[in-house]
Amino acid sequence: MCTACSSGAARRPWGVSRVTTPTAAKEPAAKAAAKLPPANPVPEPLPYLLDFYPLQDPAYTQIAPFFDALKEGRFITSYCKHCDRLHFPPRIACDQCTADELEWREMSKKGKIYAFTAMMVGAPMGMEQDLPFAIAVVEVEGTRFKILARVDDARYEDLKIGMPLELKVHKLADGRVFYRYRPMAMS
Amino acid sequence: MMSGLKGKVAVVAAGHSRWGIRNATWRELAQEAGRELFKAVPDLDRKDIDSLFVGAAEPERFAFQSHVAPLVADMLGLKPWRVVQRTELACSSGQSAVRSAAMAVATGMSEIALCIGVEKMNLPNMAEAQTSMACVLDREFDGPAGASAPPFFALTAQRHMHEYGTTEEQMALVSEKNHENSTSNPYAQFQKPVPRDKVMSSRMVAPPLKLFDCSGITDGAAAVLVTSAERAKEFTDQAAYILGSGQSAIGGNLANLASWTTWEPAKIASHEAYKMAGIEASDLDFVEAHDCFSISEIIEYEDLGFCKKGEGGKFIEEGNPYIGGKIPFNPRGGLLGMGHPFGATGISQIAEVLWQFQSKVPKKRQVAGAELAMTHNLSGAANVHSVLVWGRAPTVGG
Numbered sequence: 001m002c003t004a005c006s007s008g009a010a011r012r013p014w015g016v017s018r019v020t021t022p023t024a025a026k027e028p029a030a031k032a033a034a035k036l037p038p039a040n041p042v043p044e045p046l047p048y049l050l051d052f053y054p055l056q057d058p059a060y061t062q063i064a065p066f067f068d069a070l071k072e073g074r075f076i077t078s079y080c081k082h083c084d085r086l087h088f089p090p091r092i093a094c095d096q097c098t099a100d101e102l103e104w105r106e107m108s109k110k111g112k113i114y115a116f117t118a119m120m121v122g123a124p125m126g127m128e129q130d131l132p133f134a135i136a137v138v139e140v141e142g143t144r145f146k147i148l149a150r151v152d153d154a155r156y157e158d159l160k161i162g163m164p165l166e167l168k169v170h171k172l173a174d175g176r177v178f179y180r181y182r183p184m185a186m187s
Numbered sequence: 188m189m190s191g192l193k194g195k196v197a198v199v200a201a202g203h204s205r206w207g208i209r210n211a212t213w214r215e216l217a218q219e220a221g222r223e224l225f226k227a228v229p230d231l232d233r234k235d236i237d238s239l240f241v242g243a244a245e246p247e248r249f250a251f252q253s254h255v256a257p258l259v260a261d262m263l264g265l266k267p268w269r270v271v272q273r274t275e276l277a278c279s280s281g282q283s284a285v286r287s288a289a290m291a292v293a294t295g296m297s298e299i300a301l302c303i304g305v306e307k308m309n310l311p312n313m314a315e316a317q318t319s320m321a322c323v324l325d326r327e328f329d330g331p332a333g334a335s336a337p338p339f340f341a342l343t344a345q346r347h348m349h350e351y352g353t354t355e356e357q358m359a360l361v362s363e364k365n366h367e368n369s370t371s372n373p374y375a376q377f378q379k380p381v382p383r384d385k386v387m388s389s390r391m392v393a394p395p396l397k398l399f400d401c402s403g404i405t406d407g408a409a410a411v412l413v414t415s416a417e418r419a420k421e422f423t424d425q426a427a428y429i430l431g432s433g434q435s436a437i438g439g440n441l442a443n444l445a446s447w448t449t450w451e452p453a454k455i456a457s458h459e460a461y462k463m464a465g466i467e468a469s470d471l472d473f474v475e476a477h478d479c480f481s482i483s484e485i486i487e488y489e490d491l492g493f494c495k496k497g498e499g500g501k502f503i504e505e506g507n508p509y510i511g512g513k514i515p516f517n518p519r520g521g522l523l524g525m526g527h528p529f530g531a532t533g534i535s536q537i538a539e540v541l542w543q544f545q546s547k548v549p550k551k552r553q554v555a556g557a558e559l560a561m562t563h564n565l566s567g568a569a570n571v572h573s574v575l576v577w578g579r580a581p582t583v584g585g
Contacts (some may be wrong), residue, residue: 050537051325054328118338120392137447178331
């Protein structure tokens with residue numbers, strides 16, 4: 001276990017801490033990672049400038065409501081009523097009319113696969129333990145957006161273009177969240 | 188009609204380091220390219236180089252170094268006094284350096300400018316290098332999906348296959364061709380042939396892309412000397428003259444791309460460059476295009492105007508982009524054969540154009556009698572495309 005985590009959290013002004021749980025690594029992923037060339041020890045938590053997940057606290061961003069909603073399982077984005085236009089990623093000013101009085105609108109959590117692949121090798125730091133993992137371009141139902149997201153609970157071989165997916169909230173150990181997708185539950 | 192840069196600016200000399208996994212730092216690579224350039228113009232007094240443009244995509248990430256231009260000046264014994272800057276446009280940082288220098292020369296801000304592109308990408312911890320490459324895309328919103336270059340171009344390839352019936356075998360032909368071309372390039376990272384079967388059986392990186400569908404992770408540098416068309420003869424009997432240029436950007440986050448399979452910015456940038464030059468795509472004698480992945484070159488055949496949309500795979504199957512074919516693509520060896528040090532690629536392509544015009548390249552990759560050439564780069568999620576059209580003479584047909 002990483003002994004730096006508890007003290008590291010206090011030192012870092014962005015309040016990011018991450019608890020490593022080596023037992024959480026699934027057996028196949030661990031095997032894939034073992035094939036990689038030896039890397040230097042990766043500090044946990046990752047330094048801010050090596051970490052892909054955005055800062056989500058209102059101290060650092062004006063789109064904190066997007067992340068707060070995601071924590072509650074809602075997928076929202078900014079909307080300009082003057083232009084009748086949704087934005088993604090969420091913005092603080094409309095890219096068409098520059099209005100900054102934007103509203104938050106809920107988007108569907110359903111989507112379907114437009115394209116998909118898998119990262120087999122060469123993952124960035126902090127993602128190596130997940131190799132291989134599926135990635136898809138997802139058409140978000142009811143919007144013009146095709147967004148990139150990881151697909152959990154499925155292997156590359158399980159996916160097809162046009163396949164329905166549903167949004168899944170991925171929670172980081174430090175409390176931050178990010179959207180992923182998973183195959184639509186059969187009902 | 189805007190005449191822009193047409194006929195005003197010339198590249199008169201070039202220098203190149205060996206590319207590959209190098210036992211060298213970024214500044215040593217820059218010195219190698221600079222030294223080779225100075226050897227090519229022994230009469231040049233370094234004091235006359237008034238401007239310096241350094242193409243470098245991510246020295247902060249790969250070398251933990253900002254403000255690289257003055258360090259390059261220091262290493263090369265330059266004291267530029269007109270324009271000194273680094274240009275950053277990810278994989279197009281090198282071409283950006285030359286476009287910026289060309290604009291400075293065309294306006295009279297600079298008379299003699301050195302452009303040098305450099306990137307040191309092989310690090311002791313390659314996961315850190317992968318992290319650095321991935322932050323070229325929208326790090327906060329596409330990054331958490333693991334979106335580095337191979338997955339992005341894999342998604343593009345799958346979609347192109349889905350819509351147009353492009354095949355993995357056709358993509359393998361691109362890799363085979365460009366690796367064959369780089370066998371005669373002593374600067375290349377890869378100098379051995381990679382036959383199509385070897386491409387097809389290489390390790391899967393991001394399906395459908397395999398190892399040899401991907402350009403390498405490369406350390407390297409290249410340099411060119413830029414001056415006005417009037418002064419070109421002071422340095423060489425045969426310069427490469429800029430006839431046209433264009434650049435276009437659409438979309439940042441992947442949700443806002445114009446399209447996944449049609450690179451609208453490539454169409455816009457090349458159209459602009461052809462218009463400025465007063466030519467059509469079919470007038471070109473060879474193209475140095477940005478084949479960061481095999482699928483990229485196939486889409487470029489289409490969107491730079493050499494074949495109909497969706498027929499890029501067929502275009503190579505029919506033998507068109509080979510040396511001796513209808514329009515040779517990447518005689519230098521492309522990014523697939525040469526490797527791809529982000530900041531240096533665009534400048535290496537321009538060095539190839541100059542050396543082709545000067546008949547200085549080995550016969551095997553010489554495009555006989557070439558009068559007109561194009562260099563093309565894309566950057567990021569293919570959301571930016573940059574184009575330069577080059578002539579053996581400052582006027583078309585001149």
